[in-house]
Amino acid sequence: MYFLKRALFLIPLLLVITFMAFALVRLAPGGPFDNERKPASPEIERNLKAKYHLDEPVWKQYLRYLGDLSHGDLGPSLKYRNHTVNDIIRQGLPVSLTLGLLAFLIAQGIGIPLGFITAVGRGRWPDYAGSFFAILAICIPGFVVGPLLIMFFSIRWQIFPPAQWETPWHAILPSFALGLFFAGRISRLMREGMTQALQEGFIVTARAKGMSETRVLVRHAFRIAVLPVVSYSGPLLADLLTGSFVVENIFNIPGIGVFMVNSSLNRDYTMVVGLVLLYATLLLVMNLLVDISYGLLDARVKYE
Amino acid sequence: MSRNLTPNQRAWERFKRNRPAVFSLIFIAALLVGILIWPMFAPYKPDQMAATQFQPPDGKHWFGTDVHGFDLMTRVMFGARISLMVGLVGATVALVIGVTWGAVAGYLGGRFDSWMMRVVDILYALPAIVFVIVLITVLDTHVKQWIVDQFGSSAGRYTRTAFLFVGLGAVSWLTMARIVRGQVLTLRGRQFVDASRALGANNSRIILHHILPNVLGVIITYVTMTVPAIILYESFLSYLGLGIQPPMASWGSLIAEGASQLNPIRVYWWLLVFPATALVSTLLALNFVGDGLRDAFDPRAG
Numbered sequence: 001m002y003f004l005k006r007a008l009f010l011i012p013l014l015l016v017i018t019f020m021a022f023a024l025v026r027l028a029p030g031g032p033f034d035n036e037r038k039p040a041s042p043e044i045e046r047n048l049k050a051k052y053h054l055d056e057p058v059w060k061q062y063l064r065y066l067g068d069l070s071h072g073d074l075g076p077s078l079k080y081r082n083h084t085v086n087d088i089i090r091q092g093l094p095v096s097l098t099l100g101l102l103a104f105l106i107a108q109g110i111g112i113p114l115g116f117i118t119a120v121g122r123g124r125w126p127d128y129a130g131s132f133f134a135i136l137a138i139c140i141p142g143f144v145v146g147p148l149l150i151m152f153f154s155i156r157w158q159i160f161p162p163a164q165w166e167t168p169w170h171a172i173l174p175s176f177a178l179g180l181f182f183a184g185r186i187s188r189l190m191r192e193g194m195t196q197a198l199q200e201g202f203i204v205t206a207r208a209k210g211m212s213e214t215r216v217l218v219r220h221a222f223r224i225a226v227l228p229v230v231s232y233s234g235p236l237l238a239d240l241l242t243g244s245f246v247v248e249n250i251f252n253i254p255g256i257g258v259f260m261v262n263s264s265l266n267r268d269y270t271m272v273v274g275l276v277l278l279y280a281t282l283l284l285v286m287n288l289l290v291d292i293s294y295g296l297l298d299a300r301v302k303y304e
Numbered sequence: 305m306s307r308n309l310t311p312n313q314r315a316w317e318r319f320k321r322n323r324p325a326v327f328s329l330i331f332i333a334a335l336l337v338g339i340l341i342w343p344m345f346a347p348y349k350p351d352q353m354a355a356t357q358f359q360p361p362d363g364k365h366w367f368g369t370d371v372h373g374f375d376l377m378t379r380v381m382f383g384a385r386i387s388l389m390v391g392l393v394g395a396t397v398a399l400v401i402g403v404t405w406g407a408v409a410g411y412l413g414g415r416f417d418s419w420m421m422r423v424v425d426i427l428y429a430l431p432a433i434v435f436v437i438v439l440i441t442v443l444d445t446h447v448k449q450w451i452v453d454q455f456g457s458s459a460g461r462y463t464r465t466a467f468l469f470v471g472l473g474a475v476s477w478l479t480m481a482r483i484v485r486g487q488v489l490t491l492r493g494r495q496f497v498d499a500s501r502a503l504g505a506n507n508s509r510i511i512l513h514h515i516l517p518n519v520l521g522v523i524i525t526y527v528t529m530t531v532p533a534i535i536l537y538e539s540f541l542s543y544l545g546l547g548i549q550p551p552m553a554s555w556g557s558l559i560a561e562g563a564s565q566l567n568p569i570r571v572y573w574w575l576l577v578f579p580a581t582a583l584v585s586t587l588l589a590l591n592f593v594g595d596g597l598r599d600a601f602d603p604r605a606g
Binding site for chain 1: 422425426428429430431433434435437438441442445446479482483486487489490493494521522532533536539540543544556559560563564576580583584587588591595598
């Protein structure tokens with residue numbers, strides 16, 4: 001019941017978010033027609049504004065936008081005027097989804113075991129070695145990891161292709177470039193959660209009744225320990241699935257991450273709002289799932 | 305422990321026994337002192353051109369010279385100020401707003417929790433980069449002029465950096481609020497909270513004395529993750545050309561510059577190695593200190 005209410009609440013929430021994005025980009029100085037190759041004459045600019053209804057008051061523009069949105073139309077891109085926002089998203093999203101999902105799996109696949117090992121071996125060499133790797137991963141920016149991976153794996157050793165998005169081989173370097181950083185963060189959260197879980201009373205009880213150490217760690221401690229990671233993974237997944245500017249830029253991948261940044265810089269109003277709407281929908285659904293899983297993993301959590 | 309010590313004194317005792325943490329704290333202190341007294345001994349000014357650009361490290365330029373022909377060591381030392389300031393200011397904003405918001409929401413629960421977390425959701429659901437770009441450009445156009453009018457044109461040079469602090473702070477507290485709230489939610493149903501309430505403690509006492517000490521570990525760990533994250537976010541903005549502009553520098557902007565010069569033909573390794581080493585060693589030290597504090601303040605430790 002609680003979650004049904006939350007799910008219904010998503011709709012007004014998304015309306016508020018789109019309106020904020022809608023107003024926010026219009027608040028920024030400059031407009032979508034500033035960066036044209038030739039500065040447009042005032043008449044042309046006025047015509048363009050009239051054509052896209054940018055001369056109307058914001059609330060009226062927003063109502064018009066909602067009208068189009070109600071049958072799934074996100075409008076024309078103001079920068080790439082031969083394309084609609086729907087077209088650009090339809091082309092780029094599958095690529096960004098694939099890349100983001102791979103990076104997410106890499107982040108969890110490395111992060112959770114690493115965090116588990118460092119917490120269980122706390123204060124001994126597995127902890128030092130693992131923590132050092134994890135911290136190193138969160139200290140190195142993607143635009144350093146990316147070029148380094150290309151330099152070694154594609155140019156020096158020629159194992160993987162350096163750019164483009166064609167075969168599965170092309171996906172490996174960018175997925176790691178994107179995922180390693182988050183593997184480090186997840187490992188730190190996991191280590192913290194596990195350390196706390198191991199101090200709980202029910203762990204002492206489980207050990208006292210002679211349960212094997214593996215079973216204590218995996219069946220009992222892990223459930224509670226993974227909560228901070230779960231909390232973090234919802235937003236992370238939404239973030240990764242909607243593309244990464246740096247990785248898409250470095251590896252020349254045709255995703256939508258590049259559009260997220262460029263459209264805000266270019267004041268491509270419709271593109272920004274469309275992408276914000278996409279990102280926001282994903283994020284809110286993920287957060288809802290996180291809260292549901294919290295209740296399932298830790299019986300002490302109660303929602304009312 | 306036999307002596308009568310306050311919990312804070314006992315925590316400090318425990319912290320002092322943690323070798324890597326103490327060593328890291330000394331490293332950070334030495335770094336701060338070094339940064340502060342550096343201009344008195346610096347052989348070059350940050351905007352002083354050397355004879356050539358891309359000069360490898362030698363006796364005259366220990367870290368070599370960079371793309372613009374500046375002495376790289378000078379830029380790394382001045383970059384340290386900006387990077388550390390960005391990290392500290394941003395993390396402080398995240399800490400204060402995030403913990404207050406998350407603890408209150410998680411503790412009060414019910415309707416308050418829903419509304420407070422919906423506010424976080426709304427802000428969270430706006431992609432940070434869109435928010436930061438708009439915020440910085442709005443401030444740059446409208447507020448900069450006002451600052452120049454008030455404090456003279458010399459203040460105008462620092463506005464971009466100040467706006468960067470505001471922008472980074474404004475987007476970094478949300479995760480903290482969510483994590484703290486999640487932890488508080490599991491804690492408030494526990495028996496020691498019920499016990500305290502039965503003894504007549506009011507809400508602020510329960511939050512401050514019973515709930516927060518138990519989430520301190522998660523908070524400290526997250527702050528030590530926020531500082532590097534904010535420093536990295538600044539470097540990302542520099543990579544986009546929105547961050548620190550030359551001749552000013554941050555470690556992030558220097559790394560971004562170095563990374564943009566990576567190519568298979570000529571390797572200007574020093575452009576990447578020195579700023580990256582400075583950044584990574586500082587962040588490692590911050591993390592060790594954070595871990596040491598976490599262990600020291602754990603209310604369940606002996």
